Structure formats: C-alpha cells, structure tokens
Amino acid sequence: MNRVRCLVLNAALGPLDYKVPEGMEVGPGHVVECPLGPRTIIGIVWESERLPGTEVPAEKLRPLRSILPVPPLSAPLRRLIEWTADYYVASLSSVARMALSSGGALKGPATITEYRLTGGMPERMTPQRHAAMEALEGEQATIRELAGIAGVSEGVLRGLVNQGVLEPVEVDCDRPFDEARPDFAQVDLSESQKIAADTLSEAVRQKKFAPYLLDGVTGSGKTETYFEPVAEALRMGRQVLVLLPEIALTENFLHRFEERFGVTPVLWHSSLKSTQRRRAWRNVANGDAQVVVGARSALFLPFRNLGFIVVDEAHETSFKQEDGVRYNARDVAVMRAHFEGIPVVLASATPALESLQMAESGVYAKLDLPSRFGGAELPDIDTIDLTEEKPPHGMWLAQRLIDGIAERLERKEQSLLFLNRRGYAPLTLCRNCGFRFQCPNCSAWLVEHRFTRRLACHHCGHETPSPAACPECGEPDCLVACGPGVERIADEVAERLPDARVFVATSDTLNSPGRAAEFIAQVEAGAIDVIVGTQLVTKGFHFPELTLVGVVDADLGLEGGDLRAGERTYQQVAQVAGRAGRGSKPGEVLIQTRHPEASVIAALAAGDRDAFYEAETEMRREAGAPPFGRWASIIISSEDEAEAREAARRIGDARPDVPDLMILGPAPAPMALLRGRYRYRLLMNARRSVQLQDVIRRWLSSIDHPSGVRVGVDVDPYSFV
Numbered sequence: 001m002n003r004v005r006c007l008v009l010n011a012a013l014g015p016l017d018y019k020v021p022e023g024m025e026v027g028p029g030h031v032v033e034c035p036l037g038p039r040t041i042i043g044i045v046w047e048s049e050r051l052p053g054t055e056v057p058a059e060k061l062r063p064l065r066s067i068l069p070v071p072p073l074s075a076p077l078r079r080l081i082e083w084t085a086d087y088y089v090a091s092l093s094s095v096a097r098m099a100l101s102s103g104g105a106l107k108g109p110a111t112i113t114e115y116r117l118t119g120g121m122p123e124r125m126t127p128q129r130h131a132a133m134e135a136l137e138g139e140q141a142t143i144r145e146l147a148g149i150a151g152v153s154e155g156v157l158r159g160l161v162n163q164g165v166l167e168p169v170e171v172d173c174d175r176p177f178d179e180a181r182p183d184f185a186q187v188d189l190s191e192s193q194k195i196a197a198d199t200l201s202e203a204v205r206q207k208k209f210a211p212y213l214l215d216g217v218t219g220s221g222k223t224e225t226y227f228e229p230v231a232e233a234l235r236m237g238r239q240v241l242v243l244l245p246e247i248a249l250t251e252n253f254l255h256r257f258e259e260r261f262g263v264t265p266v267l268w269h270s271s272l273k274s275t276q277r278r279r280a281w282r283n284v285a286n287g288d289a290q291v292v293v294g295a296r297s298a299l300f301l302p303f304r305n306l307g308f309i310v311v312d313e314a315h316e317t318s319f320k321q322e323d324g325v326r327y328n329a330r331d332v333a334v335m336r337a338h339f340e341g342i343p344v345v346l347a348s349a350t351p352a353l354e355s356l357q358m359a360e361s362g363v364y365a366k367l368d369l370p371s372r373f374g375g376a377e378l379p380d381i382d383t384i385d386l387t388e389e390k391p392p393h394g395m396w397l398a399q400r401l402i403d404g405i406a407e408r409l410e411r412k413e414q415s416l417l418f419l420n421r422r423g424y425a426p427l428t429l430c431r432n433c434g435f436r437f438q439c440p441n442c443s444a445w446l447v448e449h450r451f452t453r454r455l456a457c458h459h460c461g462h463e464t465p466s467p468a469a470c471p472e473c474g475e476p477d478c479l480v481a482c483g484p485g486v487e488r489i490a491d492e493v494a495e496r497l498p499d500a501r502v503f504v505a506t507s508d509t510l511n512s513p514g515r516a517a518e519f520i521a522q523v524e525a526g527a528i529d530v531i532v533g534t535q536l537v538t539k540g541f542h543f544p545e546l547t548l549v550g551v552v553d554a555d556l557g558l559e560g561g562d563l564r565a566g567e568r569t570y571q572q573v574a575q576v577a578g579r580a581g582r583g584s585k586p587g588e589v590l591i592q593t594r595h596p597e598a599s600v601i602a603a604l605a606a607g608d609r610d611a612f613y614e615a616e617t618e619m620r621r622e623a624g625a626p627p628f629g630r631w632a633s634i635i636i637s638s639e640d641e642a643e644a645r646e647a648a649r650r651i652g653d654a655r656p657d658v659p660d661l662m663i664l665g666p667a668p669a670p671m672a673l674l675r676g677r678y679r680y681r682l683l684m685n686a687r688r689s690v691q692l693q694d695v696i697r698r699w700l701s702s703i704d705h706p707s708g709v710r711v712g713v714d715v716d717p718y719s720f721v
C-alpha cells in the first residue's frame with residue numbers, strides 16, 4: 001500500500017503519515033492538503049527516512065486530500081530547511097513556513113480584478129474624490145489596496161467605479177516579469193574589478209559550491225563587479241538571488257541594475273502587496289523570475305534553477321532575524337549555495353570578523369578591490385576630542401564641525417551629520433519632580449518626536465501625545481529633553497547656521513521607496529545642504545557634492561558592553577565615512593568622541609583597518625568569542641512576571657554539565673520587559689568542539705512549561721538585550 005510522510009505546518013505536531021489515494025502521483029517536495037481532525041492543513045511530502053516519526057498502522061491512515069498546484073520544493077531547499085531547523089534549534093515547520101510564505105501562490109493560477117483611472121471625471125467632485133484621484137495617478141491595484149494608497153474608504157472608490165472614473169482590469173496574477181538582458185549595457189571595469197568579476201563568472205560556469213568574500217572599500221565598485229557573474233548566470237538561463245540588508249532603501253541599487261540589465265529585478269520583501277507576493281513566488285518557483293532582490297526571507301524562496309547568490313553589505317546586522325526562527329541570512333545563504341552546488345559571494349567594505357576568519361583559514365576565497373573606482377580619493381579622517389573642544393552649553397556640535405559645515409555651505413557642497421538616534425531626545429524628564437517617561441510595555445524610555453509631537457517607544461511602537469504638563473506632579477512647562485536625537489541636531493544646525501537647508505533622514509521620514517527617491521532627487525538637485533541621518537543614510541547613497549561627514553557621537557555604539565560593539569562602531573563609522581567625497585572632490589570626515597584613544601576610534605582616524613581587525617581578533621580570541629568560541633542564549637518570557645521567573649529557574653536548575661561549556665544565568669534580561677513580556681536570559685559560551693545545538697535540544701526537551709511561557713533559542717546571537 002502506498003503511504004507518505006508529511007511535514008505539516010503546525011509546530012505542535014510531529015511528522016504525520018497519510019495514505020496516497022488511488023491515482024495520485026506524489027513524491028518528496030509536493031505541497032499537499034492533509035486532513036487533521038475535521039480540518040485541512042498544509043503539509044510537504046518528505047523523505048520518510050529523514051523524518052523520524054511513529055509508525056501508524058496502515059488501516060489507521062487517512063488519505064491525502066489533494067496536491068496543491070505548485071512545483072514540488074526541490075531537494076536542495078528541503079535540505080536547507082532541515083539544516084536551518086537543526087542549526088538554529090527551531091521546529092522544521094516554522095522554517096518550512098518561510099518557504100511557503102505566500103498563501104495566495106499555493107492556490108494555483110488565478111486572475112484578479114484590479115482598477116485604474118480612466119481619465120474621466122465624476123459628476124460631482126468632492127475634496128475627498130479629488131485627493132483620491134490625485135493619489136491614484138499611475139496606480140493599478142485592487143480596490144482595497146487603492147483605498148490604502150489613497151487613504152480613503154473603499155466606499156469612496158466604489159463610488160468612483162460607478163461613475164466610470166475607475167475601470168476594472170482583469171489581470172493574470174502570475175504574468176511573467178520583463179526579461180533582463182545580460183548584455184544590455186557596455187561595462188567598463190578597472191583591472192582589479194575585472195579580475196574579481198572573471199573569477200566569479202568562471203565559478204558560475206563551474207556550477208559548484210564556492211564561497212567568496214568580495215572585500216572592497218566603499219566606492220570601489222563592488223556592485224558593478226558582481227553584476228558580471230549575474231550576467232553570466234542569466235546567459236546560462238539560471239536564476240540569481242541578491243540579498244540586500246535594507247530593502248526600503250534599494251532605490252539606488254534598482255537604478256544601477258536597470259542601467260546594466262535594462263529592467264528592474266523582481267523584488268521580495270515583507271511590505272509587498274499580497275498580489276505582488278504571489279506573482280513573485282510563483283515566477284520564482286517556475287523559473288521565470290531571473291533575478292530576485294530581496295530581504296533575508298528571500299533565502300527560502302523555491303528557486304527552480306538557482307545559479308548564483310550575492311549577499312551585499314554582508315556584515316550588516318539586519319541580516320540577523322531577531323524573532324521567530326533566529327537565523328543569520330549571511331550564514332544561511334552560504335548553506336543554500338552549498339546545497340544547490342553553486343557559488344555565493346559575500347560583499348562588504350567592512351566584513352564581519354567571522355567572514356574574514358573564514359577567508360584567512362581558506363574556507364572562503366577572498367577577492368580584493370583595493371582602490372576607489374574612477375580614481376576618487378579616500379576621505380581625510382580626523383577626530384574631535386569633545387573633552388577638549390567642548391560644544392557650547394546645551395549643544396552637541398563642536399565649533400570645528402560647525403565651521404566645516406559653514407565652509408561647505410559657502411562652496412555649495414553638502415554635509416552629512418550621522419547620529420544613530422531617531423527622534424528629538426532619547427529621554428524626557430520633569431525638572432520639578434524627576435519623573436521620567438517610560439514605556440508601559442518595555443524597559444525603555446519614551447523617545448520624543450517633535451515632528452509628530454509624540455513620545456514613542458522604539459521597541460514596541462507604543463505612542464502617546466507629548467503632554468504640556470508633568471503627569472506626575474502636574475507642573476506645566478517643566479519637561480526637559482535629555483540628550484540629542486537627529487531632530488535636535490537638525491535644530492542646532494538651523495540655529496547656528498540659519499542659511500543651511502537641513503533635512504532629517506530617518507526611517508520616520510524615508511518610510512517608503514517613493515519618499516526615498518524624492519530625498520535622493522532633492523540632494524542631487526542641491527536643494528539640501530545638510531543631511532542629519534541615522535544608519536539609514538550610511539549606505540547605498542552616492543552624492544558627488546557631499547564632501548563632509550560628521551559623526552556626532554562615535555562613543556554611542558561602544559556603550560552597553562555588547563560583544564560586537566567595537567566591530568559595529570567600526571563598520572558604521574567606516575561606512576558613513578565612505579559617503580564623503582565620492583565624486584571628484586576630496587572628502588573630509590570629523591569624528592566627535594570623548595575617547596580618541598580607544599582602539600576602534602584610533603584605527604578609524606588612522607584609516608588602519610588591519611590594526612583594528614588585529615586588535616579585535618585578539619580580544620575575541622581571549623574571550624572565547626566567535627569565531628573562536630561559540631555563543632548561544634535562551635530567552636524565557638511571559639506576560640506574567642512570576643511565571644517567567646519560575647520557568648527560568650526550572651531551566652536553570654536543569655542545566656547540563658558539559659565540559660568546555662559555560663552557562664551564565666538565568667538573570668533578568670537587560671530589556672527585562674519587552675512588548676509587555678517579562679524576560680529572563682541564560683547565556684552559553686562554548687568551545688567550538690561542543691555540539692551546542694544537541695546539548696540545548698536535550699536540555700530544553702526535558703522541561704514543560706505553562707502555555708503562557710515562550711522559550712526562544714538564539715544561536716550565534718547578535719543582540720544581548
């Protein structure tokens with residue numbers, strides 16, 4: 001009799017066996033509908049020998065309901081799902097869910113009705129209708145999506161349909177994308193770019209697993225370089241995946257891609273509309289989507305014929321997922337390439353120490369792009385010691401930095417001030433009674449946002465209008481802002497240089513691709529003199545007239561004792577410094593600090609990357625930190641404080657005694673309250689020889705918890721809060 005084992009998309013259930021009905025042809029990778037009690041759930045047929053389960057007698061098996069009309073998940077993708085679940089101590093189903101991330105796509109071919117403007121006018125024009133019509137210029141989407149775009153009710157739009165102002169269009173949900181042309185543009189590469197590009201193109205032709213580290217300073221032309229192997233994969237009819245850390249700010253990348261290949265690539269990120277999502281997913285699955293540019297979740301897309309993977313800005317910490325399956329996309333990308341048998345390149349100007357170590361030990365092949373493309377010089381970097389050159393009282397910018405900006409104003413050049421803090425001030429307190437505004441759901445202060453006149457928590461999104469009086473003592477006009485955020489720095493520039501046109505660039509102001517494009521256009525047109533921005537502006541931008549970068553507080557990232565604090569500061573400052581002098585004019589970088597002698601600041605000022613990495617490597621080696629040792633953490637949380645504490649205590653009491661493994665905690669997490677949940681942590685530090693995942697799995701499987709308790713495992717953690 002014919003039976004199959006299925007991985008079902010329900011973390012609480014193990015693998016389940018089903019009977020294959022007469023006439024159904026089904027094999028590993030098929031996505032199927034399985035009966036479960038009175039319900040139907042989605043499952044993936046798996047090799048039964050790879051999924052240990054309890055054998056159910058044949059007569060008890062229920063038949064599969066149907067096979068969903070999508071291509072079966074390939075064996076390399078199934079192996080990736082297994083590896084990810086195993087390595088990150090997650091359930092197989094939670095990883096498999098990421099591969100089947102478009103519910104619509106699973107339903108098979110479909111058409112939908114979308115609407116667009118006809119150019120007609122309504123009989124009666126209202127301000128609402130007028131605004132809606134203006135907003136919908138050039139748009140085509142479902143009524144619901146159009147209502148979202150125009151910010152009006154669906155009823156308003158239905159009215160416009162009845163009046164003939166909007167017309168329905170029947171659309172094939174999965175229509176193919178325009179074809180990318182590998183030889184669309186003539187490219188002109190420098191000698192070192194050419195060597196790297198040829199090496200990667202040859203690797204694409206070889207169709208073998210080969211990991212590369214493409215190490216090049218900002219502005220050295222990494223993108224142009226890896227576009228060549230992308231073209232090679234296209235010529236071979238194979239698909240390409242490019243992972244970018246900040247998908248909201250890919251405008252510049254998309255431009256360059258279009259210039260090179262004649263079309264924009266297929267996008268994949270969390271803010272796609274559901275129709276865009278299913279279209280991308282199905283075209284990836286049938287092999288028609290040629291180049292997918294996406295956020296980390298694109299790693300689990302069901303490529304039919306993947307030939308090459310690029311991880312751009314591979315050192316970025318946003319590649320690490322911080323909830324659900326806590327995976328690092330950089331590492332999973334290498335594993336996907338391994339299972340697919342294809343090359344992968346990690347591109348960065350400031351590679352993660354882990355990646356450099358892999359290159360040094362010969363696991364990754366290293367490709368260097370030494371100089372800036374087009375002959376532009378690297379910027380001059382200098383520090384401003386804030387203990388010597390104190391800013392005026394109540395201000396944050398030293399006179400030398402202000403003078404530098406003033407000089408640029410005179411020369412009609414641009415300046416960028418970098419501070420990785422959104423809002424006006426990170427803390428607001430009452431001068432009268434000392435009251436501090438704290439988030440009710442998190443162990444965090446509320447951040448004042450003057451643009452929106454609100455106090456907001458950056459962890460959970462809690463917001464409240466800025467009050468006029470202290471909520472504790474009732475005293476009016478007694479609230480003071482403590483410390484600077486970007487909005488406050490912008491105010492200071494406006495006060496000290498009244499002629500400067502200042503723009504605050506953060507995720508609050510550049511919250512859509514459209515806004516980002518507008519910002520870029522304004523800077524390019526010279527309509528902005530000073531950009532004050534968070535890390536959002538540290539990468540991807542290329543402004544020829546931007547010749548001064550000021551780092552407002554380089555010490556900020558070094559506080560908090562995070563293992564990677566030094567590395568992150570180095571990467572961030574080096575990255576933002578790379579924004580200066582990208583055209584023919586030389587750039588200058590001024591770094592404000594209270595610790596000019598700290599090794600990371602000194603290395604930045606000297607432009608001595610090797611010295612920084614050497615010091616950092618020694619420090620990690622001594623601490624047994626990655627890549628020399630391993631870290632993992634267990635986070636226990638509950639809405640009930642006592643329940644969380646008790647669960648953490650029980651886990652702590654059951655701690656295994658394993659040689660070369662140190663376990664710290666349980667202790668309240670630094671963010672002891674986050675999004676309304678009380679949190680405890682245990683931290684593990686192990687030698688590389690310890691089978692850390694096996695230890696954790698055995699340990700945690702022996703303990704049951706009340707249903708309100710969540711136990712999360714973070715292997716190779718980046719966040720220690």
Ligand SMILES: [Zn+2]
Nearest residue numbers: 430433470473
């Ligand atoms: Zn007060």
Ligand SMILES: [Zn+2]
Nearest residue numbers: 439442457460
């Ligand atoms: Zn909060």
